[in-house]
Amino acid sequence: MASNKSIIFKAVPDGYPVVGEHMELVTKEIDIENFSLNDGDILVKNHYISLDPYMRGKMRHPDVKSYTPAFEIGKVLDGRGIAIVVKSNNKKYQVGDYFVGLIGWEEYSHIPANIVSASIETLAKAIPKSKIPESYFLGLLGMPGLSGYVGLNKIGQPKKGETIFISAASGAVGQVVGQIAKIKGLRVIGSAGDDSKIKYLEEELKFDGAFNYKTCNTDEKLKELCPNGIDIYFDNVGGEILDIVLNHLNNFARVVACGMISQYNTNDHYGVKNLFQVVTKRLIIQGFIVSDHFQEMESFQKEMSEWLKQGKLKYKEDIVEGIQNAPQAFVNILTGKKFGKMIVKIC
Amino acid sequence: MASNKSIIFKAVPDGYPVVGEHMELVTKEIDIENFSLNDGDILVKNHYISLDPYMRGKMRHPDVKSYTPAFEIGKVLDGRGIAIVVKSNNKKYQVGDYFVGLIGWEEYSHIPANIVSASIETLAKAIPKSKIPESYFLGLLGMPGLSGYVGLNKIGQPKKGETIFISAASGAVGQVVGQIAKIKGLRVIGSAGDDSKIKYLEEELKFDGAFNYKTCNTDEKLKELCPNGIDIYFDNVGGEILDIVLNHLNNFARVVACGMISQYNTNDHYGVKNLFQVVTKRLIIQGFIVSDHFQEMESFQKEMSEWLKQGKLKYKEDIVEGIQNAPQAFVNILTGKKFGKMIVKIC
CATH class of the missing domain: 3.40.50.720 (NAD(P)-binding Rossmann-like Domain)
Known part of the structure; x- marks a missing residue:
């Protein structure tokens, strides 16, 4: 059994979201060994999650339409992250592989098959080969x-x-x-x-x-x-x-x-x-x-990696440690109280 | 000697322009026979002038930049019109030819060489051959x-x-x-x-x-x-x-x-x-x-004339007679008190 700290979407904010009121820390236990996965599912241990302004748009009433679905009240918040597969029922992912895709604001995430197939494999495969900091794949190269x-x-x-x-x-x-x-x-x-x-x-x-x-x-x-x-x-x-x-x-x-x-x-x-x-x-x-522009990913990766190698690109990150600090970090994005790309280091 | 009624730009309006206050009727005399033309100039008798909303943007202080020059206080207002050449010092235009281009809000206009060369010859030549009402060349086909x-x-x-x-x-x-x-x-x-x-x-x-x-x-x-x-x-x-x-x-x-x-x-x-x-x-x-799109004129003319012949296009005009009525007609455009393309029939 492992502890799994996670951040729940508690209520729809009117103005700025408030820590505790609209986002709440909940700690559950997770039994990794006996965790049951449907066909195509994987279980991951989360390394980094990206916090971004667009997430504020998902903190809305579900009847307001937009280009992304609203967060569900009572459910764990989600976002793009980098994780390591700890259990797999998917042929494409082996235990120990990197996963880059939608994860929860939590320590371990159960990734259902449809989210696994929407993940970005080219990014996941690029990480171990590159000499680039892992978190850059959520920012400069993400x-x-x-x-x-x-x-x-x-x-x-x-x-x-x-x-x-x-x-x-x-x-x-x-x-x-x-x-x-x-x-x-x-x-x-x-x-x-x-x-x-x-x-x-x-x-x-x-x-x-x-x-x-x-x-x-x-x-x-x-x-x-x-x-x-x-x-x-x-x-x-x-x-x-x-x-x-x-x-x-x-x-x-x-x-x-x-x-x-x-x-x-x-x-x-x-x-x-x-x-x-x-x-x-x-x-x-x-x-x-x-x-809408994922088809540009390959030429983007290629050109950016080249510039990065040549020392032509720098990237400022604001890395916050611990998923329990994610809610305040998110508020800081919206109020401008952060400097560079906001990343939460989960483990 | 002929009389030449014209409308002068008298003052810059703040809100809606007012007849008499910002636009004023002035009648001068013009000696057509002895009128002296520089090289490339022509003298025309105006048939129709088009009044359009963009003209409001030209009724401004000259130090405010925009895509068209400001009207000059004390000068005759201008706009696109159809006219007949009554005197010419330009090889391209003979007496009796149609002219389609920038004319004054007046009965006779002296068109300097630079304005003559900016005129739309393809339109002027199309008028006598077509069986289309002349004024359409300031609206549907203009x-x-x-x-x-x-x-x-x-x-x-x-x-x-x-x-x-x-x-x-x-x-x-x-x-x-x-x-x-x-x-x-x-x-x-x-x-x-x-x-x-x-x-x-x-x-x-x-x-x-x-x-x-x-x-x-x-x-x-x-x-x-x-x-x-x-x-x-x-x-x-x-x-x-x-x-x-x-x-x-x-x-x-x-x-x-x-x-x-x-x-x-x-x-x-x-x-x-x-x-x-x-x-x-x-x-x-x-x-x-x-x-910016005059290069489309030919394909436009061709396609539109075809549709017009086939009875697929109608065009509602609001034709006001007499240049002395142009100021009120212009105000009516801005207040919506007109119906269809506003044209002033000058003679």
């Missing part, structure tokens, strides 16, 4: 990295010499976008909500400029740092910053709508007033969801 | 028609069986979009601000549904008339209707941002609150300006 890669290349259509502005630029996606844009010869400007993040963007990631949107005037900073206007806005936040950026975009600019974190924890959504710029400047605003 | 054609085809990417919703659907552009969409096998729903327009959309243009947004609840009507959601929104108005439509769009829907007439006469712009749908539904919102 979904957030792919989001940045796909969003920038397919929607952003970057051209050498153009200017890109990135909000939440030190986040899981933002830092990838900025570095790829630098490699491609763009002028890269970013915003974040903390001076240490700004320092990191400027000094470590070599952004051409960065500012703290909480202490600076965004409009003035964009005027100063993007004197020739903005050609690509990689938007992770939505709301007021998007509204201001619309006034700084050049003709034919592209807005990559990757996330709108400023709007996730409120029902009183910000009203964007400058949309008339879409017509006069012939803008494109396009949203995307990374799971 | 810029508004091309706007509808390009916006629907290039940005809308219409597919048989999809649902399109069109605002200002009985307007110069909207009626073209709706009829092409019907020809292509889409379900076509439109809104307008007057019951007679709704009747026209349903009975004459055979839309699948239409409603008066002034007397109906837009949200409820869209639920009722678009039970399978909306795949293309052809947006001529922006503002609140755009906001409501965002909630009715299907995944991967396209918003063709053609105009935002609801936002032209106010500095207190409507704040669009539902933009988070851009991410969750992977939407594209794309603006365009017809003058």
Whole structure:
């Protein structure tokens, strides 16, 4: 018998979720030896789980439709993670193999056959061969990295010499976008909500400029740092910053709508007033969801691994230890009180 | 000597322009016989001028940048028109030829060489050969028609069986979009601000549904008339209707941002609150300006003329007689007090 700490979704939050009120730690026991698996199922011991802003969208009433199913009240929360198979009734996975896919916010997860078949085998197989930290496969080389890669290349259509502005630029996606844009010869400007993040963007990631949107005037900073206007806005936040950026975009600019974190924890959504710029400047605003673009995974892995080997990419992680600390870590993502890709190290 | 009534741009309006205050009738004399033309210039007698919502955007302070130059205070207003050459110092135009291009809101216009070379010769040559009403070359077969054609085809990417919703659907552009969409096998729903327009959309243009947004609840009507959601929104108005439509769009829907007439006469712009749908539904919102797409003119003319011959296209015009009535006619466009493409018949 082993203990299995897990985090349960307890209630639907209205604004920011509260630890204990909407997410609760529950410790159960699990009998690994006698655990019964249906055909195709596996049992895994979880190493790392990725916490990401999109999860807030799943903390909703189940009758509100969206692109991902709502979390179920009373059930263990889930997310993408890296785990080791400890028991298997699936031909593709042997005990000791890596598993990269949907796991619970818990120490051990029972993965049913349908989730096993939706897992990303190419990633799981790449881990042991690579000399790359395991957790990177949830960040730089995982979904957030792919989001940045796909969003920038397919929607952003970057051209050498153009200017890109990135909000939440030190986040899981933002830092990838900025570095790829630098490699491609763009002028890269970013915003974040903390001076240490700004320092990191400027000094470590070599952004051409960065500012703290909480202490600076965004409009003035964009005027100063993007004197020739903005050609690509990689938007992770939505709301007021998007509204201001619309006034700084050049003709034919592209807005990559990757996330709108400023709007996730409120029902009183910000009203964007400058949309008339879409017509006069012939803008494109396009949203995307990374799971629609898994067919890009291979070329993404190849190109990113190469850049990583060449020392062209850095990746800042915020690793929290212990699944019991996951709820607070998740709240910290939503309030901006984290720095880099949020990962929970489970064991 | 001939009299030349013209309309002068007198002052920049804050909200809706006012006849007499911002646009003023001035009558001058013109000596056609002794009128001196520089190399490449022509003198024309104006037949028809097109009045369009975009002109409101030109009634601004000259230091506000946009895609078209601001009107100059004290000068004659201009717009696209059809005229006959009465004097020429340009090899391409003989006396008696049609001219289609930028003319003044006046009876006779002196067209300088640079404007002559920017005129659309293919249209001018098509008029005498066609059996189509002259004024159609300013509407169905002119810029508004091309706007509808390009916006629907290039940005809308219409597919048989999809649902399109069109605002200002009985307007110069909207009626073209709706009829092409019907020809292509889409379900076509439109809104307008007057019951007679709704009747026209349903009975004459055979839309699948239409409603008066002034007397109906837009949200409820869209639920009722678009039970399978909306795949293309052809947006001529922006503002609140755009906001409501965002909630009715299907995944991967396209918003063709053609105009935002609801936002032209106010500095207190409507704040669009539902933009988070851009991410969750992977939407594209794309603006365009017809003058970027003149290379489509030939295929447009060909396809549209064919449909017109086959009786597949109708076109409602609102023809006002006399240039002295142009200012009020222009205000009527902005307030919705017109029905169909607004044209001023000058002589």
